[in-house]
Amino acid sequence: MDPFAITLTLGVVFVAIIAMMVSRAGPDLILLAGLTVLIVAGIVTPKAAVSGFANEGLISVAVLFIVAEGLEQTGAITSLIKNMLGLPTSRLTALLRLMLPTAAMSAFLNNTPVVAVMLPVLDDWAKKCRLSVSQLMIPLSYATILGGLCTVLGTSTTVVVNGLMSSEGLRPLTLFEPGFVGLPCCIAGLIYILSTGKLLLPNRKPASLQFDDPREYTIEMLVEPTSPLLGKTIETAGLRHLPGMFLMEIERKGDILPAVSPSERLQANDRLVFVGVVNSVVDLQKLPGLTPATDQVFKLNSPRSERCLIEAVASNTCPVINTTIREARFRTRYNAVVIAVSRNGQRIRGKIGDITLSPGDTLLLEAHTSFADLQKDSRDFYLVSRVENSTPLRRDKAWIAQTVLIGLVLLNTVFRWEILPSALLAALVLILTGCVKAHEARASIDWSVLITIAAGIGIGEAMKAEHSGAGPFVANYLTSFSGGEPIAALAIIYGITMVFTNLITAKAAATLVFPVAISTATSMGVDPMPFVVAVMISAAACFATPIGYQTNLMVQGPGGYRYVDYVRFGGPLTLLLWLVAVLVIPLRWGF
Structure with missing residues (x-):
């Protein structure tokens, strides 16, 4: 191992993490700048550095953005949402009606469009139920995150980590396989929200209404x-x-x-x-x-x-x-x-x-x-x-979008297709049938997310043994710190990812910790699968801050939340899922 290469690589990673915490520059630019330093310094070859841009998981995320846009433009899930919400008689039943269908939808749809569709519906529904919207918005975001842990399609983070597994020669997870740990986490999380929401969630007006003087x-x-x-x-x-x-x-x-x-x-x-x-x-x-x-x-x-x-x-x-x-x-x-x-x-x-x-x-x-x-x-x-989001929905094509979504799930489960080809087919059908226009499909792709993922994968490549060796170097310290116990090392890997995902972003945390997880398993001579699944679940389970996950940011303004609200309510939930995941993961994926 080259000490200079290790020092420089870890220094770039450290500076990038600090910059993402305190800088206004996006994680895409910060990670891309860090990757540039590593390329110029000769730590990683250009071919290996840009391999992330051809990663199957990254392309799958891009295509799934288009699928989600087609569902949103046709209103394919809006009517279903309203029927499932109904008119509850208490706060507890209101939360149940909100979180259960939301978590179920998030298992198969990207979290962001689910929350985007739910926001205006939820505002109306809160008034009908005579509940403060601040009692509902964070549970909405958390329910989408918890539901997303149950399948590979649930979040873009799980899709990316699954793609990284393929690139490392590991068997990628099937559609419902994350549910072995994701479902217990989801159930524990929903019980926590139901039992503590009244006590820990604020009762506050949305920021947009505090200085409201609207035109009628x-x-x-x-x-x-x-x-x-x-x-x-x-x-x-x-x-x-x-x-x-x-x-x-x-x-x-x-x-x-x-x-x-x-x-x-x-x-x-x-x-x-x-x-x-x-x-x-x-x-x-x-x-x-x-x-x-x-x-x-x-x-x-x-x-x-x-x-x-x-x-x-x-x-x-x-x-x-x-x-x-x-x-x-x-x-x-x-x-x-x-x-x-x-x-x-x-x-x-x-x-x-x-x-x-x-x-x-x-x-x-x-x-x-x-x-x-x-x-x-x-x-x-x-x-x-x-006026934002005022284009009329293509409701006459909603049945097509719903059929495409069902077909996507069937292709992944019954016919055992991989995510990328099934997502490509779904996006193609949605475009050809007019559920989503070509310019809308292009605009729906969040390029900053894709660049963050690709640059993070590139830095992860630089950490491998064949480049800087920073990954095995960190893994050796983690192994000695855990006393050679795989369960302790698993808890540490989950904890590191958990901290990073709340301080930076889920995708950046996943791509940066993934090579460390692989190196830790290799140095201990155990199966890397439990460590990879820990990174997947921990990176996607961001509750303690609004900045770590996009849906948390989306509900902050409409719910009138402050930063401390996420720490107070999401912090204990984060620790609860840490405990559940570390206990459950080895039961399905042994060391």
């Missing part, structure tokens, strides 16, 4: 003749407790029904008049069976799947001011439809076409996604901004 819009929605909402009451249709929005009245065959009763049943072609903020309008447009009441929406040139909602503030030089929207022929002029208007932050009563526009009015438009780029420098509008 009035929007009319039409109940389609084939709507699944037909015959349902306002209560059962989920239209009574909409977040940031209320149903003001119903227009039915020329009659107005004000102060709508929760027991009122919906009929075909009912015009529902809602009042609410823009984010609620986005959620409303994604409800199946409701469409904007203005027929102008159907006269636009572009298909609805290529449109989005846009807020535009009319300027004093806008040619349509001081005229009604109908007289101004707004759709013909701008190829956009006004679906709501707000003036001085207040709603304007009356039908959309009859509203006379004034300078400063905020118009909520449905238009092609290019509208914002075309009009951003126009003198007709003071400000033009696109």
Whole structure:
């Protein structure tokens, strides 16, 4: 072993870990910089350094991003989620209804899109259950992580580690094999959340509501003749407790029904008049069976799947001011439809076409996604901004996406396909059937995650015996520290990964500790499989900080959480899973 090579490699790893903890630069750039130092110093050959970019696990993660996007764009899981949540009668049953289906879905889907789909649904549901959303958001994130431990597909971290196993000549795990340890961890974690959530979780408002002064819009929605909402009451249709929005009245065959009763049943072609903020309008447009009441929406040139909602503030030089929207022929002029208007932050009563526009009015438009780029420098509008995640879902293709997901699972289980070819086939079908557009597929791939994984694998290569030898060097110390006991070494490997995954990121922790785990098993003369599984589970089980895992960050703002909330609630859970995993792993994968 070359002392200089070992010192430099471990120094790069140490500096990279510290930088990921304190620097604003992303882990992708930090690990790539560290890998560059090792290449320039001659510690690792360029071919070995970039081998991570061709890793099967990394490519599988990239393809699964596209599969998840197809499920999200079609709303394939949204309706299932709402049916499973129901209307519980207590906090405990609410948590059960939330966590059990979420954990089950996360076993087969990437955690991030599951949480992204659940966030708006959960906000609405919390109001219906009369629960603080801060009592639900962290359990949502933790349930997705716990469910993801049960299969190889559950998290991108497990997919990556499984790919690393193949590259090391080890037998990769089958789809459900991580469940031997993941399922006990999941059950223990869910019991912990149910039993301690009321005591340890805060009761706090979301950060977005603490300084809230939103614009209100009035929007009319039409109940389609084939709507699944037909015959349902306002209560059962989920239209009574909409977040940031209320149903003001119903227009039915020329009659107005004000102060709508929760027991009122919906009929075909009912015009529902809602009042609410823009984010609620986005959620409303994604409800199946409701469409904007203005027929102008159907006269636009572009298909609805290529449109989005846009807020535009009319300027004093806008040619349509001081005229009604109908007289101004707004759709013909701008190829956009006004679906709501707000003036001085207040709603304007009356039908959309009859509203006379004034300078400063905020118009909520449905238009092609290019509208914002075309009009951003126009003198007709003071400000033009696109509303996030407002593109209508392709609900008519939801059954295709659901069938593809079932097929993906069957290919991995019944037909014993490997993850990469089955994921490639699933992504191809979703693109060819229009469940996800080509540009959406490209945009869905998180390149920073892929670079983090690839650079981490490259640094892991540099730690091997044939390069710097840093991995065996660290393994020798771990072996002597554990007294030559494999179970003690297993606990140490799990603990190191556990600390790293909470301080940096799951993917970086997994790729950096993986070669140390292999070297430790080799130096002790035991099967490396228990150590590899420990790295896989520990890296994916990040609960004690918001920065270690993306879903923890996603719920931080909506739940109004602080850093200490994760430490207080997630810290004991992390230690609990450490104990469970170290006890269970040797029962399935012996030394």
